[in-house]
Amino acid sequence: MIDCHVHLGAEAFRHDRDVVMERARSAGVVAMLAVTEGPEELSEVRRLAADSTVALPVLACFGLHPDRFAEDLSPPPREQIDTLIEAIRRDANQLGAIGEIGLDHFRVRSAERRRAQAALLEELAQLGKELGLALSVHARSAGRAAFFGTAARRRLEPHFYCCRKLQGGPARLQMPVRP
Numbered sequence: 001m002i003d004c005h006v007h008l009g010a011e012a013f014r015h016d017r018d019v020v021m022e023r024a025r026s027a028g029v030v031a032m033l034a035v036t037e038g039p040e041e042l043s044e045v046r047r048l049a050a051d052s053t054v055a056l057p058v059l060a061c062f063g064l065h066p067d068r069f070a071e072d073l074s075p076p077p078r079e080q081i082d083t084l085i086e087a088i089r090r091d092a093n094q095l096g097a098i099g100e101i102g103l104d105h106f107r108v109r110s111a112e113r114r115r116a117q118a119a120l121l122e123e124l125a126q127l128g129k130e131l132g133l134a135l136s137v138h139a140r141s142a143g144r145a146a147f148f149g150t151a152a153r154r155r156l157e158p159h160f161y162c163c164r165k166l167q168g169g170p171a172r173l174q175m176p177v178r179p
């Protein structure tokens with residue numbers, strides 16, 4: 001069993017990450033795909049992926065969480081997105097996927113912020129296609145748009161999606177997964 005979406009790089013896991021990983025290994029997990037929410041987590045996730053002493057192999061995924069476009073935050077500056085793209089290009093051969101990226105229409109309400117969120121998803125979907133990398137997609141109140149809008153509409157599908165869908169039943173969760 002591979003856990004395809006963990007936040008091991010998050011501050012909240014710093015104090016007991018080894019315990020969490022050991023518990024996952026005991027439960028039958030053989031590898032983890034560790035996503036990043038923003039540039040501040042890139043180096044930690046990169047370090048974990050290179051560390052052979054941890055309980056499980058970790059594959060790093062670089063992304064920018066769609067919640068970062070919420071109205072109560074400053075929108076991610078272009079330099080931050082460029083830094084992310086640079087890191088993805090540099091580490092492409094080692095990455096498990098591009099993510100976490102996606103659409104969140106629960107936290108992000110304005111048309112302007114939703115457009116920016118969708119533009120990033122589309123840009124990174126193109127990059128994923130170019131580099132042969134999958135996407136680890138977050139979709140909240142936006143499943144149809146995330147999987148059948150933007151990237152999908154323009155036939156930019158990478159070879160598969162790892163899904164993090166926060167609403168809807170299991171049948172809908174399976175729908176966008178491509179082998």
Ligand SMILES: [Zn+2]
Nearest residue numbers: 035100138164
């Ligand atoms: Zn997540």
